[in-house]
Structure formats: structure tokens, C-alpha cells
Amino acid sequence: MTPVLERWCDDCPFWTVEAEESHLAIARSPAPNRVAAAAWALVAHGAGNVDLRADVPDAAGAVEAFLSADADENVARHSPGGLRVVSGGCMIQPGCCLGLEEWRTWLRVLDGEEIWLGHSPDAVMEQRGAVVRIWADDDLVERCRTGPYVDLPRAALPDLLQEVRRDLLGFLDALGSWARATVPTHADRLVAAVDRRLVISPPLGL
Structure with missing residues (x-):
């Protein structure tokens, strides 16, 4: 189980972003280029109605646009992504309209809920x-489930979710180092905003 962010376009005008897969894994000790890619995914998706390429002069301006949108209660704090589940040869990515900020909804699975995993x-x-079974793609036409799936032992979920939180905490530390080098005047505010948005620091209570 791995936290992932859905990629924005690779054309970042403010810092170098290398071409990567469509869903970027958030690692506990990410390489600097991965941190830069994740930062761009967060900032580009989270800047609200600001046209970053047209209205923002530099990296600090892009992060400021993200921070301003994050502080606006009328702007959705949505970071497309979620939790990737892999077992054997089956990989299940979070679907469209799901956000990494929703990763803690998996706690409800421990109480017997079947949570929404996005669409398309x-x-x-x-x-x-x-066991919690996750079908890779429900057949909404035939109303049958015959495709690939992953089985997760319910008893393993608490440890898996704790590992996800450790991954996110490690990423948050790496984001701080990257931000202090890239946008030093905005670094602390950026880390705090991402922590708040993705609900990383609070204990899981397991």
C-alpha cells in the first residue's frame, strides 16, 4: 500500500520536473527530483483559479498562489491521488476524483465499511x-465482477496504514529540505499547508 499523487503536466516553468509515471509514489526518503515532481503536482492542482503560467512570475509566486488558495475556505483542498494497492501482478491505482487527502478514510474499512475508490x-x-477484496475495475454494464482483484487481510490494515503515514512523514521532511533550497521564504508555510491538507501529522489512533 503506497500513497500516490496524480501527476500534473511535466511542463513546470518554475523548477525542473522530470517526466514520470501518471501516479507518483510518495516515498519515505524520496530523491530530490521526486520531491520536485510531487511539489509541482500539489502546487499546480492546488492553486485554485490562478493561471500559474500566465499570472505568476517565479517559484515563490507559484507557492504563494497555492498557499493563498489553501487558506481560502471557498476553494476545495483537493490533491488528486490516494493509496495504490499492489499484490502479485495486480496493481490498483486510485480512480479519478479521489484525493490523497482522503487516505484516512481507509480507517473506516476496519469498521466494516466499503469506501469509494474513485472512478475510471x-x-x-x-x-x-x-479479507477486504478490491476489484480493479467493476463492470458497471454487466453488473459482474470477474476481473483482477487484490485481497487484503483486515488484520494487516492497521500496520499498512501506519506505514503509509510514515511514508508521508518522510516525504514532509524531504519537502522541507527541498523548499528551503527552492523557495526559502515560503518553506515553513508550504510544509505546514501540505501537512494540514494531507492530514499527515495527527496520529492514527490505532
């Missing part, structure tokens, strides 16, 4: 006793 593809969760 339409991964679907099914509670099966001691």
Missing part, C-alpha cells in the same frame, strides 16, 4: 469476512 477505472471494495 471503477475499483470497488468488498468486505469478505477477514
